[in-house]
Amino acid sequence: MMQIEVNHLVKEYKRKRDPGTLLKALGSMFRPDYEIFRAVDDINLGIEKGEAVGYVGPNGSGKSTTIKMLSGVLTPTAGTIKIDGLEPRKNRMKINKRTGVVFGNRSVLWWDVPVMESYRVLQKLYEIPEKTFRDNLEEFIDLLDMERIIQVPERQLSLGQKMKCNIAAAFLHNPEIVYLDEPTIGLDSESKLKIRRFIQKMNEDRHTTFIVTSHDFQDIESLCQRIILINHGKIVIDDKIGAVRKNFTKKKQITFDLADNPWSKGKEFAIPDVRVLDVGETNLVLEYDVEKTDSMEIMNYVSASSDIQDVSINGQDIESIIREIVKKDNQGEV
Amino acid sequence: MKKFYYLMRMAFMTKFAYIKAFWFNIFGTAVSILIYYFLWKYVFRTREELNGFTAAQMTTYVIISRVLSSQFSGGIDREFSEWVYKGNIVVELLRPVPLLYNLFGKRIGEFLFFLLFKGIPISILATLILGGTGPAGAGQLLLFGMSVLVSIVILFWIEVTVGLIGFFTLNVWGLTFTKSALLSILSGGVVPLFLFPDEVAQVLNYMPFAGMVSVPASIYLGKYDWNQAVQFIGLQIIWAILLGLGVLAFYRFAIKKVVVQGG
Structure with a gap:
């Protein structure tokens, strides 16, 4: 048996609707206009x-x-x-x-x-x-x-x-x-x-x-x-x-330290689906989708045109993963 | 019982932390005693007695009524309502003792503090300085004490009701103010009940409010005979029980609707 069991939990609040104008606010003192607000909507969970x-x-x-x-x-x-x-x-x-x-x-x-x-x-x-x-x-x-x-x-x-x-x-x-x-x-x-x-x-x-x-x-x-x-x-x-x-880390960031950066001088970054986040005299920050692009491919491409001094690859932290999931959920995609 | 003792003790200690502010509170009560004392002194300039009260008895009535009704503006209702509108009620509801038990412990602790630091010393000092009369007898003093004790229970239920209304209005400042003003008048805290029109005085005598000032003061002064005194205290106890049942029902209803504000 689970220690905590929650089934189809719902909580609705009655919330006063914003009356809008001052005159209506006076009216709502006597006859408030309520709306139902569902704070918790059909939650199920079990915790051991x-x-x-x-x-x-x-x-x-x-x-x-x-x-x-x-x-x-x-x-x-x-x-x-x-x-x-x-x-x-x-x-x-x-x-x-x-x-x-x-x-x-x-x-x-x-x-x-x-x-x-x-x-x-x-x-x-x-x-x-x-x-x-x-x-x-x-x-x-x-x-x-x-x-x-x-x-x-x-x-x-x-x-x-x-x-x-x-x-x-x-x-x-x-x-x-x-x-x-x-x-x-x-x-x-x-x-x-x-x-x-x-x-x-x-x-x-x-x-x-x-x-x-x-x-x-x-x-x-x-x-x-x-x-x-x-x-x-x-x-x-x-x-x-x-x-x-x-499951949700799809994007990674790759940061290069370069001796000479041709992309800062107007060179086009030729791999599709790679976003250039930052480009400077000696640095280059890229974001790519792990499902579409392989990191080795990027490394090879960059090293072909420039001398790589240092490189680091970062996955997304859990915070930005959650942020993206919430964003997608708000747009109705999850 | 141990739990109750510790809750009481906590309220006592909390009050004690504000002892400096309390001196001003005592000062305020002392001033109000003086004002009423001089008012009645003026009345008694031209007469020996009023409705069976001598000047000395009236002085005692003033002292007792001012001291007892100084409790009306305190109490747990303000803090209780603050819990509600600041959302701290959630912490109190999560304690392993019922909320009302917790509050009652707190109230009794505050009452004991009131008694020790204000009620008893101020009453004795004022009686000696202003020349009031002592209790009519040892029995009357005992019954007086009982009456005051029962009245704290009644006062507690009223304070809880005021606090509970805060669940719905989310603020009780106006209400606490109204409460203390109404209680002062209806209990005989401002003027003795016999100054009201006869019919009104008759009704007020039997209301629970009378038990907070009028009944204990009259018992103390020996205005009621033994039988009457016991009957009035019995009536107070009945009120305490009836109000308690009503407030409990209201509490059960209100607690279901608790909306905890903030986070």
Whole structure:
């Protein structure tokens, strides 16, 4: 049995229609004009225990709405969700005890008191045994380097420190599932790295299931094995990251460092389907489609007319792959 | 119970973090006591008593009513509605205790803070300085305490309702303001209920609002005999239960419609 099972999930919002003119706005105070907006449109998915899933999509694609339904905060308009066989909406307290959440833009801690006091309250609320609490705390303080910050009230912490404290808070009760919503938003690279390492460790050591939404694709690439892409409330891709890369990487970039560049002097690039992205005194950047053109062909062609000093070939990163898929999906091609 | 204690403690500590702001709050209440004190002093210049109240009793009524009704503008409704319109409600809904339990713990914590840092010291000081009367007796003092306790439960339900309306209006500033103004008047916090027209006063006496100021103050001053006092407290308890049931039903309905704003 899958740990998380979602079938034909739909969420519709009633949204006030923009009245347009001020006069109509006055009228809509009494008789608002609503339109139905489908934020999540017939989603099906299954997630196994211990999986780390990247849930990605452009802004407003329905990511957060899905997570809120999974955690039982929002009621689905239609469809079913089962978490360990339980329906989150009806078993909220039970599910809450087994899940952890991290929101990049919100805090689960109490703002005015030392972080440690917040942890103490969480310990009582989640009924964490003293030993587990101590062991976890010790490990997390060590991993996230929080020694000096847990006696400080949250409001006096920097964004990165707050995030660390919140991530540790989400794991104190040994949750089985953790939702991470933009966990590294606004953080510097050092903090990002620490947080990613921490999450990886939790996934490896404790087989915690993760669902990560992030616009930082390094988060997704370093944390997740599987990627689910959602656009306009519909799942576009649900596959292993490696497979997505293989299936959708069609374009590669090749950069030459040349001693003498005849193409900068008006020479025509003679291979069809190769796009010249940049051309300068000594450099040449080309983009080509791997299905149509072979890289060796380009190398041979370039070396025939010029002296190659250096060359590098880059595949697309996952971010630009996703961007292209979304673009195509918006045009109705996928 | 342990959970409740820790939630209460957290509210207490949070309040304590703002102790400097709280001094101003106390100052405000002290000033309002003084204003009402001088107002009534003027009234009692030409008479010995008013509707059975002596000047000293009226002073005590002013102190108790000002202190108790200073709670109306605080409470959890503002924070609750802030959770709603800033979207933080999602964090609170994901806690392993029911939202109302969490809120009630917070409310009681704030009440204890109020009692310790404002209610008790201000009442004693003001009574000594302005020359009010003490409680009519030890029994009355006990019943007074009970009445205040029950009134916090009623106040809590009202605050939750105001916060819940925030689910729909997405903002409750106007509503919280209306709430504190209405409660002050209907509870007898501004003027004693006997100053209202007889019919109105009769109705107000039996409304849940009276339990927040008028009933406890009258019990304290010995205006009700033992039987009456117990009956009024019983009525308050019935109101607390009825309101609780109503608010719970409204809560269940509203929570289904939660629209979490932002991200």
